Amino acid sequence: MEYVEKIIDEKIQGKALVTENKKNNTKKLFIESYGCQMNMNDSEIVAAILDKEGYNTTQILEEADLVLVNTCSIREKAETTVRKRLQKYNAVKQVNKNMKVGVLGCMAERLKEKFLEEEKIVDLVVGPDAYKDLPNLLEEVNAGRDAVNVILSKEETYGDISPVRLNSNGVTAFVSITRGCDNMCTFCVVPFTRGRERSRDPKSIIEEIQSMVDRNFKEITLLGQNVDSFLWFGGGLKKDFSKASEMAQATAVNFAQLLDMCATEFPKTRFRFATSNPQDISLDVIHAMAKHKNICKYLHLPVQSGSNNMLKAMNRQHTREEYIELIDNIFRIVPEMSLSQDMIVGFCGETEEDHQDTLDLMKYVKYDFGFMFTYSERPGTLAAKKMVDDVPFAVKKRRLQEIIDLQQEHALYRTQQHLGKVEEFLIEGTSKKNPNEWKGRNTQNTVAVFDKGDYKLGDFVMVKVEDCTSATLKGTVVGYSDNN
Known part of the structure; x- marks a missing residue:
C-alpha cells in the first residue's frame, strides 16, 4: 500500500x-x-x-x-x-x-x-x-x-544517551535532532504532548552519527517534529533565542549549517531528514542539498490543504501562494528534487471549492509520494475545542478517494521519469515479493528491485531502470557506484 x-x-x-x-x-x-x-x-x-x-x-x-x-x-x-x-x-x-x-x-x-x-x-x-x-x-x-x-521539559533532548539500535536493517539509522514543536496547528496534539521546540547540541549529533558510521550504517535520517526549526545556541527552548546573549546568537547553528556539517564530515554517508514545514524551511537548506551529493534529493513537505481558507483554519502560517513560490524555488535550485505531501481531507468547514483547490495544487506540484487521511478530531487540540467537525463522513471518504487517485497518477508519472536512466541505489534489504531480488532506494527515495547477483546488503550500486509501477522501479545492476 x-x-x-x-x-x-x-x-x-x-x-x-x-x-x-x-x-x-x-x-x-x-x-x-x-x-x-x-x-x-x-x-x-x-x-x-x-x-x-x-x-x-x-x-x-x-x-x-x-x-x-x-x-x-x-x-x-x-x-x-x-x-x-x-x-x-x-x-x-x-x-x-x-x-x-x-x-x-x-x-x-x-x-x-x-x-x-x-x-x-x-x-x-x-x-x-x-x-x-x-x-x-x-x-x-x-x-x-x-x-x-509527564512533565514536559525545556531542556531534555537525550543528547547524552546513545540509543540502542533495534530491529534495524543495519544499513539505515535515525538520529533525533530536535524535540517538540512550536507550530500550533489547530488539528495537532504534538505541541501539547511533546512540548516546545528545543534542539540538540550539534557536537552530540555528530558523535552519534560517528558511532553509526563506525558500525557501518550507510544512511542516516535526521529526525524531528520540525527539523527545519533546528537552532542550537547553547540549549533551551527555541522561543527564548531572542533573549540569548549576543555571543550565543552570533555562534548559533541552524538546520542548513547542521546539514552542511554532517554532509562534509561524512562524505560517504547518505543523509535524509524529516519532517519539514513550509513556513520554517529556508532556501539555505535547499542550497545545502544542492551542494552535497550525499544529501538525498527528497523532501517531505506537508501542505495539509491547497485551500487558503483551510490553511488559515489549520493555522498553517503559510498561504497557498507562498507554498507554490517555495515549490518553484526548490525546483529551480534542485530540478531533480522528489517531493512528498501530507494531506488532511475534510477538515472543519471544508467546502467542495476548498477540495478542488487541493486537487489543483497537487496537479501543479505532481508529488512523488503522498500520505493522505480524512480528518479525525483529536481531543485537546484547538480544532476540537473551537471548531465543528462538520464534513459528513461519506463526503470525506469520496474526497479522500479523489485525492488518492490523483496521487497515484502523479506517482506513476514520477516513477516513469526514471525509465532508461542509470541511477545509484543503496541496498537496504531483500524484496518482499522475490527472495532472489534486493530492494534499494535512490536519492529521490524511490524504491527499486533488482537481481541480487554478488552484491550485498549496504552496497551502493548503479542500476539501469527498465520498468516501473506507480510505487516501484525495476532494473538491472550495471556495477558498484563510486560511493562504496
Whole structure:
C-alpha cells in the first residue's frame, strides 16, 4: 500500500523491540511502539536506559517483568490499538502477577488520569521527556505505588544517551535532532504532548552519527517534529533565542549549517531528514542539498490543504501562494528534487471549492509520494475545542478517494521519469515479493528491485531502470557506484 504514511510506517507498528542481550542482565523488558519514527527512536533510548538497570529485551510477552507500550496521539486508530494491547497485557498480568505495565509517550501525557486512576490498567505513566526518570519510577512501582512523570521539559533532548539500535536493517539509522514543536496547528496534539521546540547540541549529533558510521550504517535520517526549526545556541527552548546573549546568537547553528556539517564530515554517508514545514524551511537548506551529493534529493513537505481558507483554519502560517513560490524555488535550485505531501481531507468547514483547490495544487506540484487521511478530531487540540467537525463522513471518504487517485497518477508519472536512466541505489534489504531480488532506494527515495547477483546488503550500486509501477522501479545492476 503506497499510501500508508511513511512517517507512521505501518510495517513497524507494534513490533516488540529486540536488542543484544547482556549476560548479567536478569530482568526482561517487552517494549512495543506505535506512531511516528520519533517514537521508534524514543523506544531505543528507553531500551538504552533500562539496559543499565539490568533489563534485556524479549519478544515473549508472557515472560516479561516489565511491559511498556510507546504511544501516539496523532490518530484515533493508534489510540484504539493501544487500548486493545493494554487489555491483552492485563490478561497476561492475571497469570504473571509480578509483571508491571507502563505507558510511554504522547498518549501517556494526554490520558494519565484515565489510565492510572479511572481504568487502573497501568502501573506507570511516562511522558516523552521523562524517560531518564524511569529507574526512579520503577522503584516507586516496585514499592507498590503508582508512578507518573509527564512533565514536559525545556531542556531534555537525550543528547547524552546513545540509543540502542533495534530491529534495524543495519544499513539505515535515525538520529533525533530536535524535540517538540512550536507550530500550533489547530488539528495537532504534538505541541501539547511533546512540548516546545528545543534542539540538540550539534557536537552530540555528530558523535552519534560517528558511532553509526563506525558500525557501518550507510544512511542516516535526521529526525524531528520540525527539523527545519533546528537552532542550537547553547540549549533551551527555541522561543527564548531572542533573549540569548549576543555571543550565543552570533555562534548559533541552524538546520542548513547542521546539514552542511554532517554532509562534509561524512562524505560517504547518505543523509535524509524529516519532517519539514513550509513556513520554517529556508532556501539555505535547499542550497545545502544542492551542494552535497550525499544529501538525498527528497523532501517531505506537508501542505495539509491547497485551500487558503483551510490553511488559515489549520493555522498553517503559510498561504497557498507562498507554498507554490517555495515549490518553484526548490525546483529551480534542485530540478531533480522528489517531493512528498501530507494531506488532511475534510477538515472543519471544508467546502467542495476548498477540495478542488487541493486537487489543483497537487496537479501543479505532481508529488512523488503522498500520505493522505480524512480528518479525525483529536481531543485537546484547538480544532476540537473551537471548531465543528462538520464534513459528513461519506463526503470525506469520496474526497479522500479523489485525492488518492490523483496521487497515484502523479506517482506513476514520477516513477516513469526514471525509465532508461542509470541511477545509484543503496541496498537496504531483500524484496518482499522475490527472495532472489534486493530492494534499494535512490536519492529521490524511490524504491527499486533488482537481481541480487554478488552484491550485498549496504552496497551502493548503479542500476539501469527498465520498468516501473506507480510505487516501484525495476532494473538491472550495471556495477558498484563510486560511493562504496
